[in-house]
Amino acid sequence: MASGGEPSRATLQDVAARAGVSAKTVSNVVNGHPHVRPETRERVLQAMGELHYRVNLSARHLARGRTGIVALAVPWLSNPYFAELAHHVIRAARREAERGESVTVLIDETHSDLERERQLVAGVGPQLLDGVIISPQGLTRADLEALTPMGPLVLLGERIFDGPVDHVAADNVAAARELTAHLLERGRRRIALVGFGDQRAGTAQLRRDGIRQAVEAAGLTLDATLQLPVEGLEREHGMRAARRLMERPDPPDAVVCFNDVVAVGMLKALSLDGVGVGPGAAVAVTGFDNIPESGYTVPALTTVDWRTEELAETALEVLLDRIQSRRTLRPREITTPHRLVVRDSS
């Protein structure tokens, strides 16, 4: 049938006619409303079956004024952290759907493109989306205010202080502080930072602040020449950074990478060069995000876990709340817990 059997053209009216009832009644049955005599319901259901009836969602959306679609916008799906996040938001939505209104999640990639982020935010509302959860990379408070006539929006994982929108994120500063304290405790002194340079947005800065706090609390200072910007945040960039770092006459004894993906590249390069990594070895390496592969590198990577599942659930919950009661709620500011995961690389 060449993937084109006549697509179900039966409308609600058709069903109503066939069942000998009105459209309203069919609608009631379809939406599980009460007040339908069991016997009528039976007749309607049968008619629906015979005609292979399926609701036309576009029509429903138009009539209801809502689509039941929310978007999750992440910079890159190729970063396992964001893939995992998407996975958990989809699952949370499905659970939500099981006990109430159905929610569909549209995953979108912004490619860290500010323009794309703006479009998305501007597109909430009558457009297609009932709301958006976004992990912004470039979006500023000014953008949000300029784009004001916008719909429900939740910022995820990026702290824009006093922003006029709901915000769910872990405490990046504290996490970075704890991670660094751990390194210092293990006797590390020359700490290099990799990948914190090229970010317009705040995450890098927050983590850098946390690192600095820990270092200064120990009465030390960070060596500025050990802060390496990179051209991207992929594994290969971590790999190249490792080479630059280890070629120095005064290499670091610890490397804090901006995320696990970069750290994985770093570990690989060090392994190829025969540089020992881990407690008592030449250098310690850490990341952020606790992506699944971090438990399987050699050595396994010390990192920070953001409780992705909880983060995803919370973000969705906040968004749905906002969708239901638009103006009543004040912007919410939720901090989710994190956890330091110490493994063999430190």
Place this chain on the structure above:
Amino acid sequence: MASGGEPSRATLQDVAARAGVSAKTVSNVVNGHPHVRPETRERVLQAMGELHYRVNLSARHLARGRTGIVALAVPWLSNPYFAELAHHVIRAARREAERGESVTVLIDETHSDLERERQLVAGVGPQLLDGVIISPQGLTRADLEALTPMGPLVLLGERIFDGPVDHVAADNVAAARELTAHLLERGRRRIALVGFGDQRAGTAQLRRDGIRQAVEAAGLTLDATLQLPVEGLEREHGMRAARRLMERPDPPDAVVCFNDVVAVGMLKALSLDGVGVGPGAAVAVTGFDNIPESGYTVPALTTVDWRTEELAETALEVLLDRIQSRRTLRPREITTPHRLVVRDSS
């Protein structure tokens, strides 16, 4: 403004009134139709700006009978291979949108749930989706035929012979054959299979066939006791399988894993146990998919690359063709190229 400034309520009619033209003209401007006097266009654009007008997509969808939304359904987004695939389909769609009708991709996870796959396929059409690209795990030909009144559908990466739908996939049998031939060439003789057991669908079977062909072409046979089913296809399952395999009195000298994710776990376990992996070492390990992390394991993993980008582009192209000319095209059967990637693990 609490993420809830009055969402743009201006309709096309409002704009028309304000610009002193008819709805049709505004529609023409919005859709970039020709035959609008520049001066009128100006006026309309200005009115749109003043009223913060944005089209209501639900209304457009209803009127046009199409949504411009296609879905990509993958089993798990947490498998980097599928995340990568999703990434490339989204990009392909965005390129497509730049030169023509806009296409939005809805990523969905089936969790390898047959019921969910059926729902999706059944939901194409007036529902919400103009079409679906699906990586089926359980869907059978019978399902497709039973679900006949369905819309445009492309099967991705799973060969259902003579299926009544479009199909885009690489040649799993050939790829597995080449991979195995490579192992045999390197002198490996006792080849174990990990993760090929618990799949309802055909991929596992196809790959197993290819492996068998290569082995038999070399005048050998596979040791059935070296075929380990696993309880899942995550890294941890590869890890556990390694233990079971290496505890044997007669361990294999090569392990073909069902995919890279499983292989990563296998490598980790072997590393922890101090078992040498690679040419000349105790055992060779291989996977399928060439996920990004496979180039960064220690040792780097030998695997098969499916040219994800090309695969994604092709699948989308086929789907869009199908959407445009529903009944004219006969089901298409496209085989995309693959590439053996030999690295240090073999």
Place this chain on the structure above:
DNA sequence: ATGAAAGCGCTAACAG
């Protein structure tokens, strides 16, 4: 408990 009818906001004939 069910029916009748008026939209939801946009598009697409068909006129003019």
Place this chain on the structure above:
DNA sequence: CTGTTAGCGCTTTCAT
């Protein structure tokens, strides 16, 4: 080149 007029299929008061 622009206006008029019907719908697209569903939901939803308001009656009955």
